[in-house]
Amino acid sequence: MTIVKLENVRKIYPLGKTEVEALKGVGFEIEKGDFISIAGPSGSGKSTILNMIGCIDTPTSGAVEIDGRATGGLSDKEITKLRHDVIGFIFQSFNLIPVLDIYENIEFPLLLGKQTQNKKEKQEWIDYLIAEVGLTQWKNHRPNELSGGQRQRVAIARALVTKPRIVLADEPTANLDSKTGEAIIELMKKINREMETTFIFSTHDFKIVGIADHVIQLKDGEVIENRRTENARSDGGKNA
């Protein structure tokens, strides 16, 4: 089942008096439940593609469909709601809110939308996620008291708290040492399998690419490789 579909997506950024074409007619589909790597060197358009999928930027032309919904023509309010309900974000620099403690940071997205869980359910769910990322004893600490790896774990828990169908991770290991980076990728993969959440992450680290079900390779704003790997499930996520 296709959860993300890009059709001939172009993105042009103005740069002074000139323009830079960051994406040159990109198109691909992503299956639900996959663990997808968008790989490529710096400036290849990885982050721009994630921005399009994450609905935090709009294409200059082309169409983006998320969870069966075309994003073109949606109002800012609708786009924001779509982001909240369907997508979770993990950032390279963790981007935690410094004035909130770990529990509150993870809880934060839940407080923005319509409250569907009661207080107890919500608390149990957050505690479960904190336990999943191994930070139970840190839950009342502020982000500045945590290491980089711990912060990224908090970001993963925050990304999952709304039970999104897609989690986008923009170079999630770039600011971490290799051991911690591997641990983070393993954690993401574990959650991908357990919760059947689609993970889309950008990276230029080919060691990490190897763990993906589906690899989309970019160069200069174009897809140069789009393949499913031997890690992919045989049903292609259709039963996910």
Add this chain to the structure above:
Amino acid sequence: MKTVMTIALRNLSRQKKRSFLLGGAIAFGIMIVTIINGFSGSFVENVSENFSQLLAGHIFIDGVEKSASGKDVSIIRDDAAVSALLLDAKLPVKYVNRRSSFNGTLIFEGKKVLQDVVGVDLGNEKFLKDRLVLQSGSFESLPKDRQGVILSADIARKLNVQIGDRMLVQLKTATGQQNVGEFTLEAMSVNPGLLGSLSAYANKDYVNELLNIAPNEYQQMGIILDSINQIDPAADRLYAAMKTKLNTFERKKADSGQGNPLAAMMKQSKTETWQGTKYRLYTLNDILAQVQQIVNALNIASLVILVVLFLIIMVGITNTFRMIMFERIKEIGTMRAVGMQKNEVRDLFLWEALFLAIGGALAGLVAASIIMGALSLINIGMNSPVFILLKNGHLTFKLIPWQVLANVAIIALLTLLAALFPARNAANLSPAAALGTTK
């Protein structure tokens, strides 16, 4: 909403020095304005109280007759009629005094001083005895000497008179004839300030004789009520009663918008003609109408100060919030990415500004209270030229709750206005642009 408020509140503690400076500027503004308001709040009350002591009344009744030559003669002949009205109106009366007075020249050994001399019946003037502090001589000696007079020490010094000295007085009678008399200095009062030296006190019988009016007549009835706050309703009741029984001048009130009400009534008597005695009622508030204008001017000035101070502070707040927006640009991008709506981002900044304003305002109110408390402890003394503004020699401050709340509301509103533009800019940031900004 609660989350937005929590983050806004905690954000204030991120840059403590900056929050302290901004809050301090707000606190300073509210402190200055609160002190001015506190001062102007007690200004009317203190001036009124001091004037009521000087003039010995809250409500006054004058009688005016037209002489054969058409001049106004100030006199109340029928005390029984006026006193009966006072009983009928059931006023909360503390004291009633009946006085005659003139403005004449006191002369002693070639020295002259223009002086108001008030004829009092010292037996019934408990109020005067309570207020007037004698430096030498005694109240008891005045009734014993029909021609006795009490002068302020300041005037006695100018005339170079001592207790027991006799001096001449030149005056005009009630009907405007020249007359002379003699006074003996029986007592000297402590000079209670600028206005205190304006009055000298003598026996009413002798003052009446000098004015050429009968001993049982007088010129002005002064009524002191239980409280200064009762003046207007009590005067309304008494005036309503007077209109039914006596020939009465139309009353001009301080709030009638006709300028100085007492001057307006004086002018009215000059232009009208009538038979017998026509009565005039006025109050301390009418006399002090101009004081109220000063207070209004003070309040307007404080409001202008508040607005000017805050226009300056607003520039600082706007710039600071622009800086804050830039500092937190990635955070704004993150919040928008995880589902925060534009209006919530805007509210986050506005709540922060509001908390800053309220915190600053509260600190300003506390600082103002401390300063006002300290100032009111200083005994300036009733000999000071500004004694009229004081209460028992002390500065006093009276704050009107709605005025304090209005000041806080103005400050909150202006702070919100100052933060609105940066807040809207933050809300309108594209999440991608915010997340992609490198600082």
